[in-house]
Amino acid sequence: MCGIVGYTGPRQAYPLIIKGLKRLEYRGYDSSGVALLNGTGLKVFKKKGRVTDLEEAVIGKNLEANIGIGHTRWATHGEPSDRNAHPHSSASGKLAIIHNGIIENYAQIKQELVKKGYSFTSDTDTEVLLNFIEDIQKNNSCTLEEALRIALKRVSGAYCILLIDQDDPTTIVAARKGSPLVIGIGKGEHFLASDASPIIEYTKEVVYVNDYELAIVKPDELILKNLGNEKVTPYITKLDMELAAIEKGGYDHFMIKEIFEQPSTIYDCLRGRLDAEAGAIRMSGIEKNIEQLKNANRIMIIACGTSWHAGLVAEYIIEELCRIPVEVEYASEFRYRNPIVNKGDVIIAISQSGETADTLVALEKAKENGAFIFGIVNVVGSSIARISHAGAYTHAGPEIGVASTKAFTGQLAVLFMVALKIAQEKGTISTERFNNLVNELSEIPEKVDAILKNAEEVKKIAEVYKNASDFLFLGRGYNFPVALEGALKLKEISYIHAEGYPAAEMKHGPIALVDDTLPVVFIATKDTYHEKIVSNMQEIKARRGKIISIVTEGDEVSPGLSDHYFSIPPADELIAPILTVIPLQLLSYYVGTAKGIDVDKPRNLAKSVTVE
Ligand code: G6P
Numbered sequence: 001m002c003g004i005v006g007y008t009g010p011r012q013a014y015p016l017i018i019k020g021l022k023r024l025e026y027r028g029y030d031s032s033g034v035a036l037l038n039g040t041g042l043k044v045f046k047k048k049g050r051v052t053d054l055e056e057a058v059i060g061k062n063l064e065a066n067i068g069i070g071h072t073r074w075a076t077h078g079e080p081s082d083r084n085a086h087p088h089s090s091a092s093g094k095l096a097i098i099h100n101g102i103i104e105n106y107a108q109i110k111q112e113l114v115k116k117g118y119s120f121t122s123d124t125d126t127e128v129l130l131n132f133i134e135d136i137q138k139n140n141s142c143t144l145e146e147a148l149r150i151a152l153k154r155v156s157g158a159y160c161i162l163l164i165d166q167d168d169p170t171t172i173v174a175a176r177k178g179s180p181l182v183i184g185i186g187k188g189e190h191f192l193a194s195d196a197s198p199i200i201e202y203t204k205e206v207v208y209v210n211d212y213e214l215a216i217v218k219p220d221e222l223i224l225k226n227l228g229n230e231k232v233t234p235y236i237t238k239l240d241m242e243l244a245a246i247e248k249g250g251y252d253h254f255m256i257k258e259i260f261e262q263p264s265t266i267y268d269c270l271r272g273r274l275d276a277e278a279g280a281i282r283m284s285g286i287e288k289n290i291e292q293l294k295n296a297n298r299i300m301i302i303a304c305g306t307s308w309h310a311g312l313v314a315e316y317i318i319e320e321l322c323r324i325p326v327e328v329e330y331a332s333e334f335r336y337r338n339p340i341v342n343k344g345d346v347i348i349a350i351s352q353s354g355e356t357a358d359t360l361v362a363l364e365k366a367k368e369n370g371a372f373i374f375g376i377v378n379v380v381g382s383s384i385a386r387i388s389h390a391g392a393y394t395h396a397g398p399e400i401g402v403a404s405t406k407a408f409t410g411q412l413a414v415l416f417m418v419a420l421k422i423a424q425e426k427g428t429i430s431t432e433r434f435n436n437l438v439n440e441l442s443e444i445p446e447k448v449d450a451i452l453k454n455a456e457e458v459k460k461i462a463e464v465y466k467n468a469s470d471f472l473f474l475g476r477g478y479n480f481p482v483a484l485e486g487a488l489k490l491k492e493i494s495y496i497h498a499e500g501y502p503a504a505e506m507k508h509g510p511i512a513l514v515d516d517t518l519p520v521v522f523i524a525t526k527d528t529y530h531e532k533i534v535s536n537m538q539e540i541k542a543r544r545g546k547i548i549s550i551v552t553e554g555d556e557v558s559p560g561l562s563d564h565y566f567s568i569p570p571a572d573e574l575i576a577p578i579l580t581v582i583p584l585q586l587l588s589y590y591v592g593t594a595k596g597i598d599v600d601k602p603r604n605l606a607k608s609v610t611v612e
Helices: 013-021 051-057 106-115 125-140 144-154 254-260 262-270 290-294 305-322 331-336 357-368 382-386 406-426 429-444 444-453 456-463 479-492 503-509 530-543 576-594
Strands: 003-008 032-039 041-048 069-072 095-104 156-164 170-178 182-185 188-191 205-208 215-216 221-228 237-238 297-304 326-330 345-351 373-376 391-393 470-475 498-500 521-525 546-552 566-567
Touching: 003 013, 003 095, 003 156, 003 170, 003 215, 013 051, 013 069, 013 188, 013 406, 013 566, 032 095, 041 051, 041 095, 041 297, 069 188, 069 521, 095 125, 095 290, 106 125, 106 262, 125 144, 144 156, 144 170, 170 188, 170 326, 182 566, 188 215, 188 530, 215 566, 221 456, 254 576, 262 406, 290 373, 297 305, 297 331, 297 357, 305 326, 305 406, 305 566, 326 331, 326 456, 331 357, 345 357, 345 530, 357 373, 357 382, 373 382, 373 406, 382 521, 391 406, 406 429, 406 503, 406 576, 429 444, 444 530, 456 530, 456 546, 456 566, 456 576, 470 479, 479 498, 479 576, 503 530, 521 530, 521 576, 530 546, 546 576
Parallel strands: 297 326, 297 345, 345 373, 373 391, 470 498, 470 521, 521 546, 546 566
Antiparallel strands: 003 069, 003 188, 032 041, 032 069, 095 156, 156 170, 170 215, 182 188, 182 205, 205 237, 215 221
């Protein structure tokens, strides 16, 4: 949460920072700001609202500077407002800071500073941290870097911070713990950001800063140190990402671009791993750790949000194919209870961003208890990818729309391959079934493409129901988690209240909501549960609820019970969730856009949740 950008070098810093902030707006968008340093001193501009509001606010100002830092905020301490926006400046007016994270013990530090006569202009923990640093700098007559190091030993919480100092007008001092920081290495210039998207245009050589590291960044020098003041050698990585991947490419929104990318992102995910001709799956992360995985006493899946829904689908698939007990946990619950984690346990962590704070801390805890961590992550080089013992990337490319779409189908594809591979090694699947499922999986990109060709049909359904105040999503078996995901997508993007339920559970409560105004979305594809879900449709119809169903092509029963239906190509029931979720993604997109909502940046949400 919160996006940060910094630059030091020969270019004009302001336009570069603004462009970078726009790319990072998915991380938060309730206010933004920049701090610039030039011959006339430190200048800070900030504004409530989107980055475009900031741009308007600075029209006519002198923005000349070759060094600067910028921030786009997702509020934690203090309401979204001009004065709580970052950057914050210190009491002396010489230092400026931007911060992504939370300083948990800020209240105590604030009290100490107030006693010393400090006053504050914002409600933020960040301004407290900055004045604490400046106070140490003054009292110890030390450099900013030393003061920062001393301060960080006192603070608890998470941070990625960038600092600039009027008295050292070419240097950015940065530090990270828990919130991401990437530094791009240019020729006589350096770029700093929360992820690589603001950097990719200028250089492909980057350094991912680790927790408890400080960076002293000048145009032609990058020094990394640990909190013990020892130098650390920067490990330079080459970015494997193209600029086009983070642009809208002619689509109205990133979300719809990402929905339509799914045939190719799923293909990229399977490519090099799934060999339908040879009837094989090749995944080095599984192969190298096969003993650990196939002999697991138990698999625990830890994730949040949409990734948690992918975990629920995986629970059904892994138990079915591998006969290993699986538990799926919300990371935020797991980390604060006293879970039983033993040496023979395998943890599968699922995360698009690889930076979700709750997931990250939950994994650290499980790792301490001796669990083996297998990460399924989209962002290459992210924190979760790095703390996992092994893993598999989803290869969906940058996902920018706040509501996750292509990352979800990528997660399902990887989880499916993981389950198949373990089952094969464990001998819990016949060769025939394995080959059939491998074949089915290889056909998925084509089937997704076929569904997307009929997107207009979903748009028409969305038009009919866009003014509903509630929605119910029902599914059974492998499609129950898809019902949860359909409801979550709609809530996120259209602000319509929606609930996902196992279809049979509907009788134990939600059925009381049904009347002739309630749209009920059934995922009613042809599978083991088909007859049962048809009965559930009858029950809704008898109460005059409006039925929208996702059915298998050729189904002669479900369409007759539905007010609207959408057909998808047939697929094995284990794989079906990768297909059934697509019309639900489209439904939320078309309802959201019909209501005029900025679907890429819905209110109150952020894509990468780096606070608890
Ligand atoms: C946020 C996003 C969701 C995402 C969840 C988990 O809530 O808005 O789309 O599913 O975080 O994020 P992760 O990056 O760990 O998958």
